[in-house]
Amino acid sequence: MSAAEKSPNGSAASSAATTAAEEAELLARRADYPILAKSTYLISHSLGAMHRGVFDSMQEYARMWAERGIRSWAEGWWAMPGTTGDLLCDILDAPRGSIVMQQNVSVTQSIVASCFDYKPPRNKIVYTSLNFPTVMYVWEARAREGAVIREVASPDGMTVPTELLLDAIDEQTLLVPISHVLYKSAYLQDAKRIIEKAHSVGAMVVLDCYQSAGTVPFSLRELEVDFACGGSVKWLCGGPGAGWLYIRPDLRERFEPKVTGWMAHEAPFDFVPGPIRYAKSSYRYLHGSPAVPAMFAAKPGYEVIRAIGVAKIRRKSQRQTELLRREALARGLNVTSPVDPARRGGTITIDPTPLARGGAAGAGASGAAGGGLDDRLGAAVVKALAARDILVDFRPGAGIRVSPHFYNSDDELKLCLDAVVEIVKTRDYEKHQGGAAY
Numbered sequence: 475m476s477a478a479e480k481s482p483n484g485s486a487a488s489s490a491a492t493t494a495a496e497e498a499e500l501l502a503r504r505a506d507y508p509i510l511a512k513s514t515y516l517i518s519h520s521l522g523a524m525h526r527g528v529f530d531s532m533q534e535y536a537r538m539w540a541e542r543g544i545r546s547w548a549e550g551w552w553a554m555p556g557t558t559g560d561l562l563c564d565i566l567d568a569p570r571g572s573i574v575m576q577q578n579v580s581v582t583q584s585i586v587a588s589c590f591d592y593k594p595p596r597n598k599i600v601y602t603s604l605n606f607p608t609v610m611y612v613w614e615a616r617a618r619e620g621a622v623i624r625e626v627a628s629p630d631g632m633t634v635p636t637e638l639l640l641d642a643i644d645e646q647t648l649l650v651p652i653s654h655v656l657y658k659s660a661y662l663q664d665a666k667r668i669i670e671k672a673h674s675v676g677a678m679v680v681l682d683c684y685q686s687a688g689t690v691p692f693s694l695r696e697l698e699v700d701f702a703c704g705g706s707v708k709w710l711c712g713g714p715g716a717g718w719l720y721i722r723p724d725l726r727e728r729f730e731p732k733v734t735g736w737m738a739h740e741a742p743f744d745f746v747p748g749p750i751r752y753a754k755s756s757y758r759y760l761h762g763s764p765a766v767p768a769m770f771a772a773k774p775g776y777e778v779i780r781a782i783g784v785a786k787i788r789r790k791s792q793r794q795t796e797l798l799r800r801e802a803l804a805r806g807l808n809v810t811s812p813v814d815p816a817r818r819g820g821t822i823t824i825d826p827t828p829l830a831r832g833g834a835a836g837a838g839a840s841g842a843a844g845g846g847l848d849d850r851l852g853a854a855v856v857k858a859l860a861a862r863d864i865l866v867d868f869r870p871g872a873g874i875r876v877s878p879h880f881y882n883s884d885d886e887l888k889l890c891l892d893a894v895v896e897i898v899k900t901r902d903y904e905k906h907q908g909g910a911a912y
C-alpha cells in the first residue's frame with residue numbers, strides 16, 4: 475500500500491479508478507456470500523454480508539469445545555483477543571499487538587473513559603452532535619464524575635465543519651471522542667487535523683472508526699491517534715460481538731483502566747488477590763473472559779478485507795457512490811450525503827420526499843436535506859424495499875442509507891433506485907407503515 479493510498483481521508487485514493495479486471499475480480503467474490511444470491515444487499519454500513527467461511531469457522535469453534543474441551547483455552551482461545559486484533563492491525567496499518575478485541579464500541583469507550591479523572595482545569599470532553607448516540611451516552615455519564623461536556627452542533631444536521639470543532643478544542647480539553655465517518659450522512663471528518671489540534675493543546679482523541687474501517691483506507695500509525703475503536707458488524711463483515719480497541723503503543727502503560735478484570739492482570743493464572751497488577755501488553759485494557767465465538771465468526775470476513783486491501787475497496791466505493799448519487803438525482807430523488815466523494819464514506823443517503831410531493835430534487839452543496847425530509851415516508855419505503863428483498867435502512871433526519879460494498883454490482887444500484895421510484899409513484903409504501911426497524 476502506498477502512502478497516498480493510506481491517506482487518512484481517503485482522498486488520494488479517489489484519483490485512481492478501479493480497472494475492469496479489478497471489478498471482475500471483486501464481483502467474482504459474490505459467490506462467497508450466500509445472501510447475495512437471494513437479496514439485493516446494500517446495507518453493509520449496518521450488517522456486512524456473511525462470508526461462507528463463517529460456517530467452517532464456527533464449526534471449528536464447536537469442534538474444539540466438543541473435542542478439546544478445557545484445553546481449547548491454551549490451544550488458542552486465550553490468545554484470540556490479540557491474534558484477532560493482529561488481523562485488524564494489518565487492515566488499519568497499526569503495529570501488531572496494538573489492537574485488542576472487546577465486545578462493542580460502548581464497552582470499549584467505557585474502558586477508555588475509565589482511564590481518566592475529570593478534575594479541573596483539564597476536564598472538558600469535546601464531541602459533535604452527530605456522534606453515534608452510544609458514544610454520547612458513555613461520555614455524558616462522565617459529567618457525574620466532574621467532566622464538562624461541550625457538544626459542537628452540526629449546522630445542517632449532516633456535517634460538522636472542521637473549523638467549528640477545532641475552535642472548541644482548547645487548553646481545558648481532556649478528550650475528543652469523535653466518529654471518523656458520521657453514521658447518518660457518511661460525512662468523513664478530517665481526523666488528521668482534529669488530532670493535530672488536540673495534541674497541540676495537550677488533549678487526546680478517541681476515534682470511532684466503525685463507519686470507516688473496511689471501506690475508507692487510513693493508517694492508525696500515520697494518524698498518530700491516541701485511541702481508536704470500532705466493531706465488526708459493518709464494512710469489516712465480521713458479525714456482532716467483535717469490537718476492538720487500539721491504544722497508541724507509547725501510551726499503553728500510562729493508563730490504569732478502572733473498568734478492568736482478571737484478563738488485564740500481568741499474570742491472570744497466578745490468581746493473586748488484592749489490587750490488580752496491570753499487564754504491560756494491550757491485554758491491560760481487557761476485563762473478563764473473551765467472547766470466543768464472536769472472534770471465530772469475525773475472522774473469515776477480516777481475511778477477505780485484508781486480502782483485497784481497503785484502498786481497492788475505496789476506489790470501487792467512490793465510483794459506485796458517485797454513480798448512485800447521479801442516478802438518484804436523475805430519478806427525481808434528493809441526495810443528502812456530502813457531494814464531494816473525498817468527504818464521504820461508503821454510504822449515500824437518499825430522500826424520496828420530493829418525488830412523493832411531485833417537486834424537483836436537488837442536493838445541497840454540503841449535502842443538507844432540502845425541502846423537509848418526510849421520515850415516515852422514508853421508513854415505509856425501506857420496508858417496501860425489504861418486501862422485494864432489497865435491503866437498505868433509514869435514519870431520521872438523514873434518509874434512506876444505501877451502501878455498495880466490494881461485492882455489489884452497478885445493476886443492483888439501479889435496481890434499488892428504480893424500485894424506490896416505483897414504490898413512491900404507486901404509493902406502495904402505504905402498505906408498509908409501522909413495524910420494527912433495524
Ligand SMILES: Cc1ncc(COP(=O)(O)O)c(C=O)c1O
Nearest residue numbers: 578579580606608657684685705
Ligand atoms: C459510528 C458508530 N459507532 C458505534 C456504533 C455502535 O456501537 P456498539 O458497538 O456499542 O453497538 C455504531 C452503529 O451501530 C456506529 O455507526
